[in-house]
Amino acid sequence: MATSNANTKPRDTWGSKLGFVMAAAGSAVGLGNIWKFPYTAGESGGGAFVAIYLIFVIFIGFSVMLTEFAVGRKTGLSAVGAFKSTDRRWTFVGVIGVISGLLIMGFYPVVGGWSLAYIQKIATGLLDTPEAIGGSFGAFISDPVQPLLWMALYLVLNIVIVIKGISGGIEKAGKILMPLLFIILIIVSIRGLMLPGSIEGLKFLFNPDFSKVDSSVILAALGQAFFSLSLGMGCMITYGSYLKKKENLVQTTAMVTAMDTSVAILAGVAMFPAMFAFGMEPTAGPGLVFGVVPQLFAEMGGMVGLLLALLFFVGLSVAALTSSVSLLEVVVSYLIDEKGMKRTTAVLLSAVVMALLCIIASLSLGGVGPTLFDVGAFDIFDLLTDKIFLAVGGMLVCIFAGWRLNREDLKKEITNDGDVSFPLFNLWYNLVKYVIPFAIAIVAIAGVKGGFDAGKGEIMVLGLVMIAVTALFSKKL
Ligand code: PFF
Numbered sequence: 001m002a003t004s005n006a007n008t009k010p011r012d013t014w015g016s017k018l019g020f021v022m023a024a025a026g027s028a029v030g031l032g033n034i035w036k037f038p039y040t041a042g043e044s045g046g047g048a049f050v051a052i053y054l055i056f057v058i059f060i061g062f063s064v065m066l067t068e069f070a071v072g073r074k075t076g077l078s079a080v081g082a083f084k085s086t087d088r089r090w091t092f093v094g095v096i097g098v099i100s101g102l103l104i105m106g107f108y109p110v111v112g113g114w115s116l117a118y119i120q121k122i123a124t125g126l127l128d129t130p131e132a133i134g135g136s137f138g139a140f141i142s143d144p145v146q147p148l149l150w151m152a153l154y155l156v157l158n159i160v161i162v163i164k165g166i167s168g169g170i171e172k173a174g175k176i177l178m179p180l181l182f183i184i185l186i187i188v189s190i191r192g193l194m195l196p197g198s199i200e201g202l203k204f205l206f207n208p209d210f211s212k213v214d215s216s217v218i219l220a221a222l223g224q225a226f227f228s229l230s231l232g233m234g235c236m237i238t239y240g241s242y243l244k245k246k247e248n249l250v251q252t253t254a255m256v257t258a259m260d261t262s263v264a265i266l267a268g269v270a271m272f273p274a275m276f277a278f279g280m281e282p283t284a285g286p287g288l289v290f291g292v293v294p295q296l297f298a299e300m301g302g303m304v305g306l307l308l309a310l311l312f313f314v315g316l317s318v319a320a321l322t323s324s325v326s327l328l329e330v331v332v333s334y335l336i337d338e339k340g341m342k343r344t345t346a347v348l349l350s351a352v353v354m355a356l357l358c359i360i361a362s363l364s365l366g367g368v369g370p371t372l373f374d375v376g377a378f379d380i381f382d383l384l385t386d387k388i389f390l391a392v393g394g395m396l397v398c399i400f401a402g403w404r405l406n407r408e409d410l411k412k413e414i415t416n417d418g419d420v421s422f423p424l425f426n427l428w429y430n431l432v433k434y435v436i437p438f439a440i441a442i443v444a445i446a447g448v449k450g451g452f453d454a455g456k457g458e459i460m461v462l463g464l465v466m467i468a469v470t471a472l473f474s475k476k477l
Contacts, residue, residue: 003453011097017247019171024239026174028260030323031111032228032336034185034316035252035289038271042282044220045212046204046260050268052213057261060439061225063431064394065236066180066253067401072240072414073249078333079234082241087404092474093396096467097234101330102350104233106381108327109158111286112320113150113362114141118290118313125249127306132297134280135286142366151358155351157321162328163347174322181315184308191296192274200273202249216454219447223386226270229260232390235330248411248420289316328354333418357464363401373458380459388463389445395440402433406422 041049075082117140118126126133141147192198226232243249268424271289274296275282284291297309328350335346357377364376365371372380401410407429417423422428448464451457 009301017252020239020243020247021022021025021252021259022175022178023171023471024173024236024252024256025259026178026319027230027235027239027326028228028256028323029178029263029319031115031316031320032224032323033260033264034116034181034319034446035111035286037224038229038268039285039288040220041205041268042272042275042284042288043362044217044254045209046212046282047206047208048213049217049221050205050265051208052218053224054261055403056222056225057257059372060222060229060394060436061229062257063254063428063436064226064231064397065229065369066249066414067167067256067397067427067432068231068234068236068242069243069253070410071397071401071405073245074409074413075237076168076241078238078241078337081337082234082237082335083400086400089474090400090404092471093393093400094234094472096393096396096470097232098331098334098468099233099466100233100385100393101327102273102353103381103389104227104385105327105350105354107309107361107378108320108324108363109354109358109379110147110151110365112154112317112324113147114290114316115313115320116154117150118294119136119310119317122294122306122309122313126294126311127298130295132296133298134291141287141362144366144368145363145365147362148359151362152323152355154320155355155358158324158328159347159351161321161325162332165343170325171322173318177315177318178322180311181319182263184312184315185263185270187308188270188274188293188296188312189266191300192270192272192277195277197279198277200271201274201276202269203436204269204276205272210238215443215446215450218443219387219391219450222391222443222447226390226394227386228264229257230326232393233319233330234393234397235326237397238330238333239326246416248416250396250420250422253343279418301310311317321400331364372453372462375459379456383459384463384466385457387451388444388460389467391440391444392464392467395437395444398432398436398440402437441472 010246017129023196064088071082074087077085079097080091083090083094126136135474190200230236243252271292272282274292275284275288278292278295293312294309297305297312300308328347331350332343332346334340336343358367361378361381364371364378369377375383411425412418414420448457448460451460
């Protein structure tokens with residue numbers, strides 16, 4: 001992807017439509033789909049969570065992504081500039097996106113580091129002792145040093161890619177490895193489904209039991225939809241700004257959404273049947289994929305098992321990289337475009353802040369370091385971002401498009417001046433203007449209230465306060 005300063009040079013555009021779809025899908029498909037989706041579904045009761053998630057993806061995720069692409073292409077600017085150029089009072093929405101990017105990068109590289117570490121662990125014999133696989137994850141992440149080294153390596157990879165502007169290279173790797181990862185997920189699913197007792201896993205995933213649903217589950221599903229689709233923080237606005245005028249925005253949005261969602265569902269099908277067959281708990285938490293996948297390939301045995309396990313974690317690491325590079329880019333392009341920094345300075349400065357956040361996040365998993373209202377840093381960053389920052393960010397993007405932008409201009413942008421037919425325009429517009437902001441507000445308020453029962457409401461309120469303070473000081477940004 002081209003990453004030049006948008007204000008001064010004519011904007012580069014994507015070479016081909018598929019190139020754009022793959023790049024946007026590269027941002028969307030990542031740890032969110034393969035690591036976060038299965039364990040969140042597991043912790044949130046399974047089928048009902050999945051059903052609500054799918055409803056949110058179709059009605060909210062799709063609409064918000066189309067909005068972000070349209071705003072990005074219309075203004076030709078990345079997140080902050082897109083809002084600022086229209087109306088300075090809206091600058092804060094872009095800035096909230098930048099803060100979200102920083103906070104997500106406060107834990108994403110920790111998990112990216114785990115994925116890299118598992119490549120090495122598998123290559124050096126992890127699969128030889130299947131009975132030790134489950135326990136080894138807990139020991140690994142609570143070690144004070146090991147995960148930090150892997151996190152540092154992961155962050156350095158991001159820094160090099162973003163400084164050199166070689167995201168084109170990583171996208172090429174993604175074009176090969178992502179389909180490969182998809183195929184491996186299919187193999188894992190088939191293997192898992194062949195195990196005795198696995199059918200229970202499918203039932204868990206697809207047989208909704210709505211009695212398990214409370215406001216926290218609904219907010220978790222909303223947050224998961226935003227996180228997985230890379231929405232609510234201006235990332236897709238930036239991608240849209242590089243999109244050619246003749247491309248079909250609706251079709252592109254549909255393709256990216258469909259790809260992202262199918263990977264998430266497939267990851268669920270790959271995990272739960274095997275988990276139930278192995279007698280593991282669906283509430284295994286963040287260690288789920290690191291327990292199930294090696295276990296499954298260890299049972300498969302031989303060179304093939306080893307090779308597939310290796311490829312899985314190589315693929316996962318690359319999928320994670322193509323996402324975190326897009327996160328880092330949101331922060332970096334803000335510093336370049338708005339603060340006049342050089343690219344290298346901007347990348348290094350952001351990376352230092354991210355590294356510090358990641359160190360605190362990683363240590364918190366071993367019970368080391370500060371807590372806030374009894375919640376450790378890793379969980380704080382996770383809670384603040386998808387459940388609060390991204391959801392509120394998505395709501396504000398919709399309010400911006402629906403109430404600040406002009407309906408006819410949006411129609412022209414989305415239909416390419418009438419060349420593309422979009423019969424659902426009115427539905428989309430009304431969703432964006434009225435329904436989605438209202439729906440997000442209700443889900444977020446109820447979710448924060450429910451969060452108090454789980455001892456997490458205070459952190460969410462803190463997130464809302466942070467957003468309000470950012471809005472108040474937006475003139476200075
Ligand atoms: N969508 C990415 C994932 O599922 O891993 C995470 C992400 C990337 C979120 C970029 C937000 C974003 F702007």
